[in-house]
Amino acid sequence: MTQSPTPDPASRSSAARAASLLARLKPSGPATFVRAPGRVNLIGEHTDYNQGFVLPAAIDLEIWMAVEAWDKPGVELTSLNLDETRSFEFDGLAPGGRESTSWIDYVAGTAWAMREAGLPLRGFRGVLDSTIPMGGSGLSSSAALEMAATWALADPAAPRPSAPRMAAIAQRAENAYVGVNCGIMDQFASAAGKAGNSLLIDCRANEFQVAVIPAGLSIVVCDTGSPRRLSSSEYNTRRSECEAGVALIAEREKGVTALRDVDRAMLARNRARLPEVVARRCEHVVEEDARVAATVAAMASGDLAEVGRLFAASHASLRDLYEVSSPALDAMVEIAAGVPGVVGSRMTGAGFGGCTVNLVRFGAEEALRERVLSDYPARTGLKPRVFVVAAVDGAGPMATPTA
Ligand code: ADP
Numbered sequence: 449m450t451q452s453p454t455p456d457p458a459s460r461s462s463a464a465r466a467a468s469l470l471a472r473l474k475p476s477g478p479a480t481f482v483r484a485p486g487r488v489n490l491i492g493e494h495t496d497y498n499q500g501f502v503l504p505a506a507i508d509l510e511i512w513m514a515v516e517a518w519d520k521p522g523v524e525l526t527s528l529n530l531d532e533t534r535s536f537e538f539d540g541l542a543p544g545g546r547e548s549t550s551w552i553d554y555v556a557g558t559a560w561a562m563r564e565a566g567l568p569l570r571g572f573r574g575v576l577d578s579t580i581p582m583g584g585s586g587l588s589s590s591a592a593l594e595m596a597a598t599w600a601l602a603d604p605a606a607p608r609p610s611a612p613r614m615a616a617i618a619q620r621a622e623n624a625y626v627g628v629n630c631g632i633m634d635q636f637a638s639a640a641g642k643a644g645n646s647l648l649i650d651c652r653a654n655e656f657q658v659a660v661i662p663a664g665l666s667i668v669v670c671d672t673g674s675p676r677r678l679s680s681s682e683y684n685t686r687r688s689e690c691e692a693g694v695a696l697i698a699e700r701e702k703g704v705t706a707l708r709d710v711d712r713a714m715l716a717r718n719r720a721r722l723p724e725v726v727a728r729r730c731e732h733v734v735e736e737d738a739r740v741a742a743t744v745a746a747m748a749s750g751d752l753a754e755v756g757r758l759f760a761a762s763h764a765s766l767r768d769l770y771e772v773s774s775p776a777l778d779a780m781v782e783i784a785a786g787v788p789g790v791v792g793s794r795m796t797g798a799g800f801g802g803c804t805v806n807l808v809r810f811g812a813e814e815a816l817r818e819r820v821l822s823d824y825p826a827r828t829g830l831k832p833r834v835f836v837v838a839a840v841d842g843a844g845p846m847a848t849p850t851a
């Protein structure tokens with residue numbers, strides 16, 4: 449008998465989720481709901497902080513919040529996932545000075561960044577529930593929390609800036625207030641997602657285009673069950689290595705301020721001047737940017753074989769040149785590659801653990817799930833989770849769901 453698959457948390461009905469939020473909130477007047485999705489990056493890894501291109505989709509693993517506005521200038525929020533209530537006041541919000549990070553800092557930081565951007569705030573009581581795994585899976589639960597917070601905190605009477613602008617405000621909250629040095633991708637995808645599509649984001653211009661995901665394909669996210677250990681220190685090292693590459697290349701080439709400005713020929717001309725490790729990091733970024741554009745073109749023309757080759761090349765480059773994969777991620781990709789109907793498979797996110805992203809022909813999702821659930825634990829001793837997800841719209845208010 450095969451092991452029964454782990455049910456997708458997203459399968460819980462929206463009415464049931466809304467009811468449990470309301471039961472906890474017990475609003476004295478009308479409550480509103482906001483939702484914000486997590487994201488998975490299809491391709492374009494470690495390109496965002498190099499001002500390049502990424503191709504994420506917002507997914508239906510989401511944070512939901514039930515919100516009751518109140519007159520107090522502050523917030524009281526309960527996370528059902530953590531069974532914790534935390535509060536803060538708008539007065540005196542400032543980055544720094546906290547000994548440790550609490551989850552409420554993502555919300556307080558968003559309030560701080562919105563106020564810094566000149567947006568009026570409203571106080572609220574709220575309860576949130578989330579189906580985005582929090583334990584280091586890398587599906588951007590933090591960005592979803594921030595984007596949900598932007599909707600809960602915004603004065604509904606005030607004009608709302610564009611989704612890219614709100615994403616930049618949330619990114620500032622995470623960078624400057626929480627103290628996490630993330631790029632713009634996570635907040636952007638959660639803010640601006642389009643159902644059924646991915647987003648081609650230009651991380652320099654802070655602009656995006658909708659990029660169609662070919663009909664007949666599902667997105668399947670496989671969590672390796674290994675947390676992203678080392679991820680933040682190695683992430684910072686990679687960022688410095690890229691900066692070192694830019695500084696050396698810019699000595700000889702005009703107009704280079706980020707790896708975004710470096711093409712293959714330029715890298716080849718300068719390669720001998722770069723330390724070997726730096727050269728490999730730069731090669732990954734330059735080629736990965738090109739793979740993002742190639743993937744968008746291949747998806748548009750329905751060339752699934754090419755999409756599969758690009759996914760495989762991206763994974764190999766992250767493993768061999770950028771050195772941010774792990775034995776668990778490699779095993780997950782190898783297992784998926786052997787399942788008929790899997791079009792492409794690669795690690796996604798910063799690396800060192802977390803998830804793989806798979807594009808899978810309709811009907812092959814369960815075969816992939818079964819193979820992962822049987823082969824992966826045997827190979828790694830780790831417990832995987834498999835999520836068949838849909839690309840959804842970005843964060844926003846919801847009509848109150850009814851049972
Ligand atoms: P991710 O890749 O999921 O964004 P991060 O480490 O960036 O991982 O952010 C995870 C943090 O976001 C958690 O440690 C917690 O502070 C906060 N968070 C995410 N989801 C929730 C939730 N449902 N309730 C409370 N806090 C949450």
Ligand code: MG
Nearest residue numbers: 588589590591
């Ligand atoms: Mg995060």
